Amino acid sequence: xxxxxxxxxxxxxxxxxxxxxxxxxxxxxxxxxxxxxxxxxxxxxxxxxxxxxxxxxxxxxxxxxxxxxxxxxxxxxxxxxxxxxxxxxxxxxxxxxxxxxxxxxxxxxxxxxxxxxxxxxxxxxxxxxxxxxxxxxxxxxxxxxxxxxxxxxxxxxxxxxxxxxxxxxxxxxxxxxxxxxxxxxxxxxxxxxxxxxxxxxxxxxxxxxxxxxxxxxxxxxxxxxxxxxxxxxxxxxxxxxxxxxxxxxxxxxxxxxxxxxxxxxxxxxxxxxxxxxxxxxxxxxxxxxxxxxxxxxxxxxxxxxxxxxxxxxxxxxxxxxxxxxxxxxxxxxxxxxxxxxxxxxxxxxxxxxxxx
Ligand code: PMP
Numbered sequence: 607x608x609x610x611x612x613x614x615x616x617x618x619x620x621x622x623x624x625x626x627x628x629x630x631x632x633x634x635x636x637x638x639x640x641x642x643x644x645x646x647x648x649x650x651x652x653x654x655x656x657x658x659x660x661x662x663x664x665x666x667x668x669x670x671x672x673x674x675x676x677x678x679x680x681x682x683x684x685x686x687x688x689x690x691x692x693x694x695x696x697x698x699x700x701x702x703x704x705x706x707x708x709x710x711x712x713x714x715x716x717x718x719x720x721x722x723x724x725x726x727x728x729x730x731x732x733x734x735x736x737x738x739x740x741x742x743x744x745x746x747x748x749x750x751x752x753x754x755x756x757x758x759x760x761x762x763x764x765x766x767x768x769x770x771x772x773x774x775x776x777x778x779x780x781x782x783x784x785x786x787x788x789x790x791x792x793x794x795x796x797x798x799x800x801x802x803x804x805x806x807x808x809x810x811x812x813x814x815x816x817x818x819x820x821x822x823x824x825x826x827x828x829x830x831x832x833x834x835x836x837x838x839x840x841x842x843x844x845x846x847x848x849x850x851x852x853x854x855x856x857x858x859x860x861x862x863x864x865x866x867x868x869x870x871x872x873x874x875x876x877x878x879x880x881x882x883x884x885x886x887x888x889x890x891x892x893x894x895x896x897x898x899x900x901x902x903x904x905x906x907x908x909x910x911x912x913x914x915x916x917x918x919x920x921x922x923x924x925x926x927x928x929x930x931x932x933x934x935x936x937x938x939x940x941x942x943x944x945x946x947x948x949x950x951x952x953x954x955x956x957x958x959x960x961x962x
Pocket of ligand 1: 694695696697760764790817828
């Protein structure tokens with residue numbers, strides 16, 4: 607931007623936006639950089655989309671997305687008044703920041719985590735504290751015993767893939783009855799344990815999940831929060847003060863179909879877990895180390911290889927992974943688990959690669 611600023615620019619909200627992973631336009635790319643699911647959505651989604659009446663698109667969607675909410679509630683074993691749907695979990699989380707973190711006290715989250723949290727905090731002018739993870743990238747629960755205006759962390763964490771125990775999650779909730787605690791479970795379906803059972807016990811807990819990873823629907827943009835009816839009511843008040851029609855008719859139809867196809871969900875997530883475990887063995891054989899991931903990605907480093915150079919060389923070979931040029935993690939690459947064939951191609955590249 608230009609050096610000289612017009613007078614009106616003094617009144618513009620200044621933000622440093624989140625930088626999403628690249629969506630390459632070229633063909634033939636092995637895309638392991640944005641934690642998408644390599645498999646298509648359930649065939650029932652295709653059927654639902656084919657059946658969707660184009661003529662109906664002239665009408666507004668159901669602002670409550672009731673059909674989708676009911677399907678999510680049933681799947682998660684809660685009542686529909688405990689479900690808040692949104693346009694991807696980014697939309698849900700952003701709404702949560704706007705709704706719950708208004709105390710003026712600092713919001714707490716790990717220093718290495720989903721890099722949208724500090725962006726929303728800045729956007730909504732919420733003070734925050736990025737709490738350092740320990741040297742093994744684990745949360746120290748005592749760090750969350752201090753006074754705060756809210757707590758958020760992903761479990762499993764991103765970009766590390768590390769899962770914290772449910773004992774630790776419950777301990778943090780118990781120590782913070784005066785704050786809303788959000789557990790971002792974008793990656794929980796790949797072998798992690800969900801904090802969902804706690805939502806009936808603690809009225810200050812929100813669990814946020816997404817259709818973007820385990821349900822292969824990043825392009826449809828569906829996410830949801832589960833929590834006490836009181837929390838959901840507060841979220842809805844803000845939502846209806848912002849945009850009533852967040853979920854399109856298409857997303858409601860397709861999302862409901864995806865939620866109802868349990869078998870397909872199980873099959874694809876198990877395939878990814880299997881490929882992840884295979885990839886762990888192969889990468890370890892090639893000298894990489896990584897925290898034990900419960901997500902659909904691995905966070906790898908190799909003492910013999912410069913991570914940024916490897917990232918660039920992989921890209922040259924049309925294999926896209928994610929590199930974060932940030933303190934503590936600038937010698938790591940985050941590699942999404944693709945199909946078995948894609949991971950074999952990655953391993954093949956690495957077997958023949960050296961920086962000597
Ligand atoms: N939380 C975490 C930890 C993530 O990594 C992502 C994916 N970028 C999201 C939330 C948002 O995903 P979506 O908006 O696609 O549901």
